[in-house]
Amino acid sequence: MSNKKEACCALTFREPFRxxxxxxxxxxxxxxxxxxxxxxxxxxxxxxxxxxxYLDIFNQGYTLPVVEVSCQxxxxxxxxxxxxxxxxxxxxxxxxxxxxYRIFRDSDHxxxxxxxxxxxxxxxNNELVLLNPPFYLEWKKRWKVL
Amino acid sequence: MSNKKEACCALTFREPFRxxxxxxxxxxxxxxxxxxxxxxxxxxxxxxxxxxxYLDIFNQGYTLPVVEVSCQxxxxxxxxxxxxxxxxxxxxxxxxxxxxYRIFRDSDHxxxxxxxxxxxxxxxNNELVLLNPPFYLEWKKRWKVL
Amino acid sequence: MSNKKEACCALTFREPFRxxxxxxxxxxxxxxxxxxxxxxxxxxxxxxxxxxxYLDIFNQGYTLPVVEVSCQxxxxxxxxxxxxxxxxxxxxxxxxxxxxYRIFRDSDHxxxxxxxxxxxxxxxNNELVLLNPPFYLEWKKRWKVL
Amino acid sequence: MSNKKEACCALTFREPFRxxxxxxxxxxxxxxxxxxxxxxxxxxxxxxxxxxxYLDIFNQGYTLPVVEVSCQxxxxxxxxxxxxxxxxxxxxxxxxxxxxYRIFRDSDHxxxxxxxxxxxxxxxNNELVLLNPPFYLEWKKRWKVL
Numbered sequence: 218m219s220n221k222k223e224a225c226c227a228l229t230f231r232e233p234f235r236x237x238x239x240x241x242x243x244x245x246x247x248x249x250x251x252x253x254x255x256x257x258x259x260x261x262x263x264x265x266x267x268x269x270x271y272l273d274i275f276n277q278g279y280t281l282p283v284v285e286v287s288c289q290x291x292x293x294x295x296x297x298x299x300x301x302x303x304x305x306x307x308x309x310x311x312x313x314x315x316x317x318y319r320i321f322r323d324s325d326h327x328x329x330x331x332x333x334x335x336x337x338x339x340x341x342n343n344e345l346v347l348l349n350p351p352f353y354l355e356w357k358k359r360w361k362v363l
Numbered sequence: 364m365s366n367k368k369e370a371c372c373a374l375t376f377r378e379p380f381r382x383x384x385x386x387x388x389x390x391x392x393x394x395x396x397x398x399x400x401x402x403x404x405x406x407x408x409x410x411x412x413x414x415x416x417y418l419d420i421f422n423q424g425y426t427l428p429v430v431e432v433s434c435q436x437x438x439x440x441x442x443x444x445x446x447x448x449x450x451x452x453x454x455x456x457x458x459x460x461x462x463x464y465r466i467f468r469d470s471d472h473x474x475x476x477x478x479x480x481x482x483x484x485x486x487x488n489n490e491l492v493l494l495n496p497p498f499y500l501e502w503k504k505r506w507k508v509l
Numbered sequence: 510m511s512n513k514k515e516a517c518c519a520l521t522f523r524e525p526f527r528x529x530x531x532x533x534x535x536x537x538x539x540x541x542x543x544x545x546x547x548x549x550x551x552x553x554x555x556x557x558x559x560x561x562x563y564l565d566i567f568n569q570g571y572t573l574p575v576v577e578v579s580c581q582x583x584x585x586x587x588x589x590x591x592x593x594x595x596x597x598x599x600x601x602x603x604x605x606x607x608x609x610y611r612i613f614r615d616s617d618h619x620x621x622x623x624x625x626x627x628x629x630x631x632x633x634n635n636e637l638v639l640l641n642p643p644f645y646l647e648w649k650k651r652w653k654v655l
Numbered sequence: 656m657s658n659k660k661e662a663c664c665a666l667t668f669r670e671p672f673r674x675x676x677x678x679x680x681x682x683x684x685x686x687x688x689x690x691x692x693x694x695x696x697x698x699x700x701x702x703x704x705x706x707x708x709y710l711d712i713f714n715q716g717y718t719l720p721v722v723e724v725s726c727q728x729x730x731x732x733x734x735x736x737x738x739x740x741x742x743x744x745x746x747x748x749x750x751x752x753x754x755x756y757r758i759f760r761d762s763d764h765x766x767x768x769x770x771x772x773x774x775x776x777x778x779x780n781n782e783l784v785l786l787n788p789p790f791y792l793e794w795k796k797r798w799k800v801l
Contacts, residue, residue, distance in 0.1 A: 237696055261673075270735075271734060
């Protein structure tokens with residue numbers, strides 16, 4: 218598959234997904250709230266690819282709740298469509314994990330939606346972690362996104 | 364509100380609910396999978412009413428996963444409809460919690476769906492509990508459903 | 510941040526909601542994507558209150574898809590919690606419908622999340638409507654939010 | 656029960672799926688209601704494979720709402736698990752479409768859940784179709800499931 222649109226950054230991940238019947242609303246388009254799930258699905262797939270999935274983070278003694286999410290809808294997806302979720306890791310110095318997202322329609326490569334998310338680290342007492350955890354600094358070094 | 368249909372048993376609970384936009388599918392009816400959530404919402408409301416909510420059970424050291432669920436669809440609900448969920452506790456001697464459900468349309472009292480569920484007790488090691496936990500026997504005694 | 514129970518604007522709506530079991534994730538907090546649904550539920554309840562629900566709009570020959578949504582998470586909700594969704598209509602001159610949202614925890618009135626949404630009008634050919642539809646201008650006049 | 660990987664019938668479809676973060680509940684297992692969605696996802700994939708997807712049926716002038724669904728839970732799926740959904744078409748003479756489902760855990764081939772569904776045909780007036788639609792009889796002939 219060749220989706221000409223340039224990836225939005227260096228550390229990126231793209232994956233196709235099928236629109237599910239249960240995701241389509243009474244306007245016959247994918248319900249807007251489902252895009253938040255598409256973002257998360259893409260983020261998890263990114264995490265598996267790059268060794269920073271929820272389970273990887275959990276096994277290091279942290280959780281990574283979402284503290285901000287946004288989505289801008291340009292076009293729509295409907296029954297029978299295949300979408301492409303593109304996840305871009307956005308480096309930041311603070312103890313946060315930032316992603317940007319783009320969703321494309323596979324058939325015509327149209328940009329359907331853009332979005333972003335911010336996550337923070339909580340430790341095992343559910344306290345906010347103010348400094349980047351060592352394992353995360355290691356991860357950034359490994360992928361040259363310091 | 365008077366819904367003439369007789370309750371299906373002695374220990375019962377009824378509650379209205381609004382159909383949410385996100386629950387309606389591309390056929391312009393509530394997506395069939397949402398009824399499983401309506402059942403659970405009703406079961407939780409029953410639990411609050413009768414002192415046997417998930418948190419009550421969890422605080423006793425147990426969880427109560429669903430091991431069987433079924434739903435029969437007679438009619439449909441759509442945008443703007445108010446439904447009524449009716450939950451009936453079905454006594455059984457074994458270490459199970461059984462419910463039957465009926466969902467009505469509020470406007471015309473039509474029976475929209477029926478269903479049932481079976482739950483079992485797991486202890487804190489996630490082991491199946493074969494005998495009714497003492498707190499549950501107490502609960503049954505209190506509500507005369509032994 | 511000051512969590513005074515002041516409404517964020519003139520035309521506003523507040524409603525309590527119970528956290529549902531199915532909304533709570535493996536971190537034992539409400540899954541972040543559910544807030545998009547809470548916003549929509551609040552928006553629909555606002556619509557019923559003020560005569561501008563999805564069905565009202567649909568009956569005028571329009572749909573009102575969401576083109577932007579954002580959510581900022583401050584705290585979390587969990588099993589057993591009651592939340593309060595507050596919806597504020599934000600007047601704008603262009604042919605858009607803008608809302609801001611605040612979600613509070615009922616027990617301690619803590620501000621749990623803030624958010625916003627933008628919707629646009631589509632006509633019966635699914636074409637973007639660039640001028641405010643007459644019925645919507647009437648509605649604004651009626652509620653003095655021109 | 657024997658978990659041999661035998662298909663449960665002649666016309667069958669199997670497909671792996673990843674457990675999504677948002678599908679896992681506060682007991683750290685996939686929420687039981689998600690299995691209804693897994694069944695539907697498998698049914699749609701079956702439909703694409705065998706030329707009887709929702710869109711194929713819709714293009715013939717029919718819809719195919721679910722009138723019965725059931726699920727029996729044997730084990731659980733959790734974060735990081737890959738499941739296998741197996742969909743089996745169950746021939747019947749009446750104007751119904753019946754499926755049986757089995758869900759397996761990929762890592763150890765354990766049978767996690769079984770289930771079934773019944774669907775009926777509605778015509779463009781949303782009237783129940785009592786005789787098998789011609790296109791469906793053709794489909795059955797083609798796949799030798801008359």
